[in-house]
Amino acid sequence: MMRLSKYVGFGKGRAQNHDVAGDSPVTPVSGAPNGAIPDGAMSNGTSSHGPPKTQTAADVPESSVDVLMAAAWMAHCGIKTRIVDKRNAKIFSGQADGLQCRSLEIFDSLGFADRAWKEANHMLEAQPFLLRLYDTSDSITQNPGSDGVIRRSDRIPDTIVGLSRFQQIVLHQGRIERFFLDNIKKHSNDTIRVERGVLPTSLTIDESKVDTNEGYPVTVELRHLTEEESTPKQQVSASKVPDGLFRSNLAQEDDEADLIDKNESRAGKSEIFHAKYVLGCDGARSWTRRQLGFQLEGDSTDHIWGVMDIIPITDFPDIRMRCTIHSADNGSLMVIPREHKLVRLYIQLKEVTPDASGRADRSKITPDLIFGAAKKIMEPYNLEYQYCDWWTAYQIGQRMSTNFSSHNRVFLAGDAVHTHSPKAGQGMNISMQDTFNLGWKVALVARGIAKRDILPTYESERGQVARELIQFDQRFSRLFTGRPAKDVMDAEGMSMEDFKDAFMKSHLFTSGLSVNYAASNLIVKQDSDGSLAKGLPVGMRFKSVKVLNQADGRPWHIQERLKADGRFRLVLFAGDILSPPQQGRVHKFCSELDGPGSFLRRATPSNAPIDSVIEVLTIHSSKRTETELLRDFPEILHPFDEHNGWDYNKVFVDDESYHEGFGDAYVNYGVDKERGCVVAVRPDQYVAWVGELEDFGDLQKYFEGCLELGGSGAKLNDH
C-alpha cells in the first residue's frame, strides 16, 4: 500500500459510517446506479470499512475551474462526488479570464455557453494573442525612435474566421465558477457542492484493489479548517485592492505545510473516507503531485510580469482592442479589454529580478511598481486609473509533470501537471480541457459502462497536449520579452514581421481546436486518409455546422445535439435516403444495429431506453420536404416509446433553412451526398471512428474495445 496524501476523490458507492453531523446529506442524482444509496455519511476520525461512499474532491481555487469541469461531468453522469477546497470562498475577481473557442464549445455541451457569451467582453480584432503591434522604434519607417509615437503594425481578426461558431471572449474566472456551480447544482439535484475550508491531509492507495472495478482503493483524510486558516492572506497595500499573490507562483509553499502541521492537534475535526478515484487539481505547487513523487520538469526564466485589472483613463486609441506594445527599452505590455469597462494589463517588470534561488521577492511588488512600469511602456500616451479591481505578479516558467496519474486511480490536472505563462490565455482553458477529457472516462468506468482500459488515454492524450503547450509557450514567451528590432539588420531585436508571423501560426493552437488525439482503444484511425469524411478527422473534435430537424425544420448546430451527458453517439450520414440503392444500404445497416447482438443493444442496460449509452443521430441529404420521418427512416433511427410516441429529435437533414442559411453539412464534412458514412463520436465530442455503412463489423469492434457490452451497466441520465 502506497502512502500519499491530499485532496479528493470520485466514484460510486456508499459510506457506512454516519456519525458526522452538519454535513448536508448526499442524495443520488436521478438515474443513479444500483448500489448508490443516499446518506449523509462521512467517516469521522476512524477508518470506515466496507464499501464506502466515494467522491471527488479537489483544491486550490487557482485551478478551481478544472475540478469543477470534472464535477460537472459527474453531475451530468449521475456519479456521487465530493469536492473540497482549502480556501473559504469562491473567486470574485481577477484570475484567468480568456475563454478560447473550444472551451466555449465545451460550455455549450454542458449547457451554459450562452451565459458566458452574454456577459463577456468579445474580442474581435486581434490574433489569438495580439491585436496590433505597437512599436516605438518605428521599424516600419526605418526611422527608429524618431518621434517615439507608438505605431500600429497590423490589424487581425482575433479568431480565425470559420474556425468555430464561437469566438474568443474574456470574462473573469469568478463568473465562470458561478456558471459551473449553477450547472453542477442543477444536474446533481444539488447533491454535489464545494466544501470550502477543507484540507486533505493524507491519501493512500491500496494497490491490491486498483485493477478491479469493485473496490475503493483510495483513502483520503480530510481536515476542516477554521475560518482564519482558510482565508488567503492579502498583502497589505495602500490601495486595499485584492491581490492574487497568495495564488501566484511567487507565493511560498510553507503556507500549506503550516496548515497541515496544525492538523496534528485537531484530530477531532478530521475524517477519513474511501474513494474509487481521486483527482488533484491543486495548482503548480501541487501537494498531491509531490506526495505521488512526480517531478515538475522544466525551467523558470528571469522574467517577472505584473498583472492589473483596471478601468483605464487613457488617450491610447486602441485600449478596447487586444494589443501588445513592445517598447524600445522599457519592456512589453499586453492589453486585454475586459467586461464592465475593465482592462487587464500584463506588464513586464524589468526592475524586479529573481534572487540566487531563482525566486523573486514578492514583498517588493506593489501596484505602484507595476503601474509605473506600464506608464513607461505606454509613453507618449497617457495612462491613469481610479479603479483597480485586482492585481498580481508571476514569474514565467515552463514545466511539466513526469506523470499524470498513479495507477489510474489518482489523477492530476491543470497547473499540477503543466505550468507556463498566462499571457496566451491557455492556463484555464487547457486545464478545463484536461478534466473534460478525464471526467466522462472515470464516470463511465465507475458506472460499469466503459472498460477500465480507457483510463490510460487520459495521460496519453493530455500529456501530448501538455508537451505541445510547453513548447508553444517557450517559443511564445521569448517573443514578448524580446525588444523590437531597430531595423532589419538588428540581430538582437525581433522584427515585427517575425512577431506577427509567429502569432499567426499560433492561432489554431490557442483556439484549442488543433488537438488531434492519437490512436488508442478510444480512437481508431481507420479512415486515416479522410476519404469518407475529410472534414471530420478521427481524433479531432466534431466540427459544428447547421442541419435541420427533419420533423419541424428547425436549424441546429449539430454540436448542440452532442450534449455532455456521457453518451457516445453514432452519426449516421444516411446520404440520399430517397434513392433505392442507398435506402437498401441504410436499411441493412439499421437492421444490424437493431439486431440482438449489436453493440447498441448490448451496451444498453435491460430496462433503459435504447439511447441511454449510445445515441444514434441521422443526417440525410435528400430534400426535407420530400422526406417523411415515419415513412422513410427505420424505427431504430427514431425509437418509439409507449409514453411519448416516436422520437422527433434524432433525424436531421442537410438542407436550406428559412432564416439561418444553409449549413451545407455534407460538403463541409467532405461526405459523399449519395452514399454517406458512419461516424462514432465520443462523449467529449471527439471523432472516434469513421467507416462505410458496410463496416458494421469494425464499428462493433470499436465499441467492444472500449465498452462493457452485456447490458449490465446502469442507465445514464437522459438530459
Add this chain to the structure above:
Amino acid sequence: MMRLSKYVGFGKGRAQNHDVAGDSPVTPVSGAPNGAIPDGAMSNGTSSHGPPKTQTAADVPESSVDVLMAAAWMAHCGIKTRIVDKRNAKIFSGQADGLQCRSLEIFDSLGFADRAWKEANHMLEAQPFLLRLYDTSDSITQNPGSDGVIRRSDRIPDTIVGLSRFQQIVLHQGRIERFFLDNIKKHSNDTIRVERGVLPTSLTIDESKVDTNEGYPVTVELRHLTEEESTPKQQVSASKVPDGLFRSNLAQEDDEADLIDKNESRAGKSEIFHAKYVLGCDGARSWTRRQLGFQLEGDSTDHIWGVMDIIPITDFPDIRMRCTIHSADNGSLMVIPREHKLVRLYIQLKEVTPDASGRADRSKITPDLIFGAAKKIMEPYNLEYQYCDWWTAYQIGQRMSTNFSSHNRVFLAGDAVHTHSPKAGQGMNISMQDTFNLGWKVALVARGIAKRDILPTYESERGQVARELIQFDQRFSRLFTGRPAKDVMDAEGMSMEDFKDAFMKSHLFTSGLSVNYAASNLIVKQDSDGSLAKGLPVGMRFKSVKVLNQADGRPWHIQERLKADGRFRLVLFAGDILSPPQQGRVHKFCSELDGPGSFLRRATPSNAPIDSVIEVLTIHSSKRTETELLRDFPEILHPFDEHNGWDYNKVFVDDESYHEGFGDAYVNYGVDKERGCVVAVRPDQYVAWVGELEDFGDLQKYFEGCLELGGSGAKLNDH
C-alpha cells in the same frame, strides 16, 4: 369623487401609515427619485392621509404577463410598485404560449429574450397561424372525399424572412412569468413582488387631484384572502389533469362576487392605500372595467373550442409543424407543436352549443369530449395520448372596451379591453404590448421627466391596435370555422386558396411589427415621405440591423443598445465623418446638442450623467479602421467621466464584421451614406422623429413637447 373599485396602483411617493405587520418592506430601487422613502407601510382598515406610498397592483393570472410587463418597466425605471393577484399561485402550465417577433424584441430590451429563445419550441415552417392545410375533401384533385386522406396544401415559413431577428416561438406562460419575475426581482432589488391571494375590493378616484403631478388621487382597498378562497376550483375529471376553465370565458362571474361578499365579514384583513396610478389587467370579465362603467362592445359567436396540451402518439406526419386541419364535416383543428414533446391542439367542438343566454354549459365539457372531436377531425390518421398537461375550452367572441383609461389615472389593458379568439396567438402578445406601451409613460411622468400630456397616447395608440385586432380576428375566425369547399363552385365552403391568401396577408399583423402609431406629442411625422430614412418609418418600431462598435469592432444588433431602461435615444447617423463638409455638419449639430439650452442638457438632472434621460448613439459610415473615436468624434458623442474615462459604447460604424457579416445599416435604413440624418427613438423603441442634422430646432421642439425640460427630473437607473 368617483367611486370605483379593484386591483392596483403604481407611481411614486410614500405611505404614512405603518401599522400593518407581515408585509415585506418596500425599499426604493437604486436611483429612486427624491421623496421616495423606504418603508413597509400599507394602511390597515382606516383611511391613510398625507402623501401615501403608491404602487402597481393588478390581477387575474389569465393576463398576468401584461401586468408583469408594466411592473418590469417600473423596476427598470426605479418606480415603487405593488402588484396584487387574487390567485395564490403563479401559472405552471397551459395558458397562452405563442411569442411573436415583437414580443421577443421587447423581451430582449428587458434582458431575457435569450431565456425564452433557449427553452422554447421554434416553429419554422408555417404561416403566422398555419403551416399546412389539410383537406379531406381533396379539393386539389377536384375529387372530393374520394379517399379521405388528409392532404397537404402548402408549406410556408412561419415567420416572414427578414422581418425581425427573432422568429415566432412557443413556450408556456408559466415560464414567461418566471422570466418576468426574475427580471423584476433583479431590476427592483427584490422590492417589487407579486402579492398573491390579495383582492382589491374598492377603488376611488379623487377628481380634484387627477391633473397635478403631486397628489395621490387613487385610493384602493384590498382584502387578503384565505388559502381556500384564492385557490382556483378545478373541475373534477377522470384524468385529474389541471384545467383552465376557471379562467376561461366560460366561467361564471359570481365567483368573484362571492369573494368580495366574504370581505364584509373580514374587515380586519383589509387595508387601504393611495396611489398615483392604477392599472387593471383583470381579464375579459374585468371588474375594474365594470366599476369604471366602461362597456365591452362586440359579439360572441356560437363556436366553442377546446384546447388540450398533450404528448401525442400519432402517425400524422406533420405533428411537429404548425398546421390546420379542415375536415369536411367534423370541424377544424389546429396543431401547435410545443416544448418538451408537447403539442397543443385547438379543437372545434361541434357538439357543444350555447344556450339561450349565449353561454355554453361548461360542465358538459370534458377532456374525453374534446379529444373525441380531435380524433374525428384527424381521421384517417391515428391520434392517441398517455399524457395530458392541461386543457380548457372557450367561446369565440370579439369585443372591445369603450375606454382604456379613467382620467389617465386608472388604466385597463389586455383582455380587460379587447377579447378575441386565442388561435392567432395574439392575446398574450398584444396584452404585453399594451403595457409595454403604457409602462414607461407612467414611469417617466411619475418621475417628473415626462409631461402628463403624454398619457392619453396610451389609449390613442393601443385603441387603434385593438380595433385592428378585433377586425382581424373577426375575419380570421370565420376562416377556421368554415368547412372547406368541395369544389370551386361550392359557394358555402371556403377554398383553400382563399384560406391561404387570408393567412398570407395576416403574417405581418400577427408578428406585431405592422404597428404604426399615429401622430401625437410623442410621434412627429415630419419625415412623412421617408426621404431621410425610408427604412425607419416614424411611428413604427426601430428595425434592428447589425453595426460594429467603433472601439472594439464587436457586432451588435442595434436594438441590443436600445434597452428598456426608460431612456429616450437619439441615433445620430453621422454619415461619412471623414469627409470635411460632413465633419462640419456633425460638429455643428454636436455643439448645439452640447449647448446649455439644449433639450439634452435641460432634460438631464443636475447631478446626473448626461445620458440619464436621453442617450445619444452614433452610427457613422466611414471605414472603421480609418476612424478613431477620440480623434474624429466630438466628446458629447462619447462623454468623459472622471472615474471611467471616455464612454466606448456609444459610437458605432456601419462596416463589415469578421464573423457576422455586414449589416449594411445605411442601405437597410435608407439613409444617405454621406449626409446621414438624426432619429429620435422612444423608450419603447418606436421611431419618434426623423430629421436632418440642421433640424436641431425641430428636434428641440419635439422634446419640449413631451419632456419636462429644466433639469429637475430625477436620474434614471443606468442599466
